[in-house]
Amino acid sequence: MNDQSQKIEKTNGPIHIAFCVNETYISYLSVAIWSILNNLEPSNEVKFHIIEINLSKKHKKKTSRILNIFPKINSQIYWYEPILSFDNSFGKDGFSALSRLNLPLLMPKEIRKILYLDVDIFVLKNIVELWETDLSNKTLLAVKDPHINKISSPEGLNYALRYYNLNPEAPYFNSGVLLLNLTKMLQDNFIEKCKKHLDNKNFRNNFWDQDVLNIFAYNDWLPLELKWNFPLPLLLTELNHSNNISINDGAHLVENNLVGIIHFTILKPTLGFPFHFYLIFWLFGNNRNINRIERRATFGFIFRFHYLYYLSLLKNNWVTPLKLSQEIIKYIISSFKNLFFRTPFEIWDLLKK
Numbered sequence: 001m002n003d004q005s006q007k008i009e010k011t012n013g014p015i016h017i018a019f020c021v022n023e024t025y026i027s028y029l030s031v032a033i034w035s036i037l038n039n040l041e042p043s044n045e046v047k048f049h050i051i052e053i054n055l056s057k058k059h060k061k062k063t064s065r066i067l068n069i070f071p072k073i074n075s076q077i078y079w080y081e082p083i084l085s086f087d088n089s090f091g092k093d094g095f096s097a098l099s100r101l102n103l104p105l106l107m108p109k110e111i112r113k114i115l116y117l118d119v120d121i122f123v124l125k126n127i128v129e130l131w132e133t134d135l136s137n138k139t140l141l142a143v144k145d146p147h148i149n150k151i152s153s154p155e156g157l158n159y160a161l162r163y164y165n166l167n168p169e170a171p172y173f174n175s176g177v178l179l180l181n182l183t184k185m186l187q188d189n190f191i192e193k194c195k196k197h198l199d200n201k202n203f204r205n206n207f208w209d210q211d212v213l214n215i216f217a218y219n220d221w222l223p224l225e226l227k228w229n230f231p232l233p234l235l236l237t238e239l240n241h242s243n244n245i246s247i248n249d250g251a252h253l254v255e256n257n258l259v260g261i262i263h264f265t266i267l268k269p270t271l272g273f274p275f276h277f278y279l280i281f282w283l284f285g286n287n288r289n290i291n292r293i294e295r296r297a298t299f300g301f302i303f304r305f306h307y308l309y310y311l312s313l314l315k316n317n318w319v320t321p322l323k324l325s326q327e328i329i330k331y332i333i334s335s336f337k338n339l340f341f342r343t344p345f346e347i348w349d350l351l352k353k
Contacts, residue, residue, distance in 0.1 A: 013045070014045040014046055014047045015044065015046045015115065015131045016046075016047050016107075016111050016113070016114045017047070017048050017049070017114070017115045018050070018100065018114050018115065019050045019051070019116075019119055020052075020096050020097065020099040020119075021050060021051070021052055021053070021055070021096065022053040022093070022095075022096045023054065023055060023059065026055065026059050026063065028120055029063060029119045030062075030063055030066055031122065032117060032119050032120075032121050032123070033048060033066050034069070035121075035122045035123040035124070036123045036127055037066070037067070037070040037073050037075060038070070038123075039125055039126045039127065040070075040073050041126065042072040042073060044073065044074075044126070044128060045073075045074040045075070046073065046074070046075045047075070047077075047078065048075070048076070048077045048078065049078050049080065049103075049107065050077060050078065050079055050080065051080045051081070051082055051100070051102055051103070051106070052079055053081075053082065053092075053099060055079075060079055063077065064077050082095075082099045082102045082106075083102055083105060084098070084099075084102050084105070084191075084195060086098050086198060087198070087199070087201070097208045097209050097210075100116055100175075100178075100209055101191050101194055101195070101209060101212075102191075103116065103180060103182065104180075104182045104185040104190065105191060107182055111182060112181070112182055112183045113135060113180060113181055113182055114179075114180050114182055115127070115131055115177075115178070115180075116175075116178040116179075116180055117261075118175075118176040118263065120176075120263065121177070121229075121261050121262065121263050121264070122261070122262045123262075124257070124259055124260060124261065125227075125257065125259070125260040127260070130177075130224070130228050130260060130261075131179075135179060135181045136222060137184065138181060138184075138217075138220055139180075139184055139190060139217045139220045139221055140178050140179060140181060140213070140217050140220075141178070141222050141223070142173035142174065142175065142177065142178050142179075142223065142224060142229070143173060143174055143176075143223065143225070143228055143229035144171045144173055144223050144226075145172050145173055145174040146174075146226070146231055146265075147231070148172045148174075150168065150169055150170060150172060151166055151168060151172045151218075155207075156172050156214075157211060157215060160203060160215055163203075164215055164218070166215070166218055170218065173213075173217075173223070174263070175207075175210040175213050176265070177224070177229040177261055177263070178213075179224070190217075193216050194212045194213070194216055198212055227259050227260045228260045229261055229263050230259045230260070230261060230262055230263060231263050231265040232262055232263065
């Protein structure tokens with residue numbers, strides 16, 4: 001397996017992007033779509049294919065209005081209901097995550113590939129470059145998971161290694177950003193294999209669809225550059241040994257416009273102001289391993305990122321200016337009470353509980 005897939009496949013016609021969403025994450029979907037459109041050129045055309053789980057007409061209408069903010073971009077939203085059923089033990093969010101397996105079955109035959117994105121992402125570059133990456137007749141393209149560097153990791157596929165005869169040293173990918181070869185998935189009965197595995201209650205699935213995709217795309221996927229699924233924690237940790245990425249590297253990448261998609265892995269948007277802004281204060285005040293210029297670059301990125309993120313929430317009426325102000329005030333009060341007296345590692349431990 002090559003380290004990166006960088007061949008370009010020039011395609012005519014629209015970019016096809018897919019999401020799966022339930023009512024819990026509908027506002028984050030709006031932010032994701034806003035960030036995509038905000039980086040496109042007027043010459044680009046995009047079609048959003050959204051698998052929705054029990055959304056109201058109001059939610060769908062509100063989300064569709066985002067397109068009106070960018071009248072120069074030719075864009076449409078199409079809504080689908082999942083046709084696959086899964087065991088209730090996966091829960092509401094598990095069912096939503098697994099719903100992406102419906103894509104080869106739901107998409108019109110003329111759509112041969114599709115870019116799937118988790119809703120907890122924020123796009124910083126024009127997505128055309130990612131869309132035009134050559135699939136090289138593989139099932140999918142994805143980014144190696146920075147937190148699970150091989151399938152035999154404790155959080156990986158230990159439970160399935162022997163049953164499927166998997167190489168324990170093989171890399172494990174994150175399923176938050178996937179360029180899917182729909183034609184090949186249909187030809188290989190890929191979804192039927194995934195469904196059979198998920199219906200087998202003898203298997204323990206750590207990350208639902210991510211595990212099953214890693215099992216059945218084993219040796220049939222190519223890695224994308226990290227910039228297309230850049231985990232927010234990598235900007236905020238001093239060193240990730242499996243990827244040799246330091247906080248300085250993260251700051252450099254984002255400051256020089258080299259990150260395409262930020263993914264809220266671990267640090268979910270639902271954590272809100274207190275956690276994110278505490279991390280900014282920590283970067284500024286307590287991390288002595290980065291110099292003044294690097295610290296300023298990192299702070300500048302996080303500030304701009306959150307400014308854009310919450311600006312998109314405001315523009316799409318998912319949060320009011322009053323509510324935003326209240327959250328900031330609540331954060332300042334709570335910060336002085338306790339957050340300044342905790343290290344990021346203590347906060348991290350609290351998140352894991």
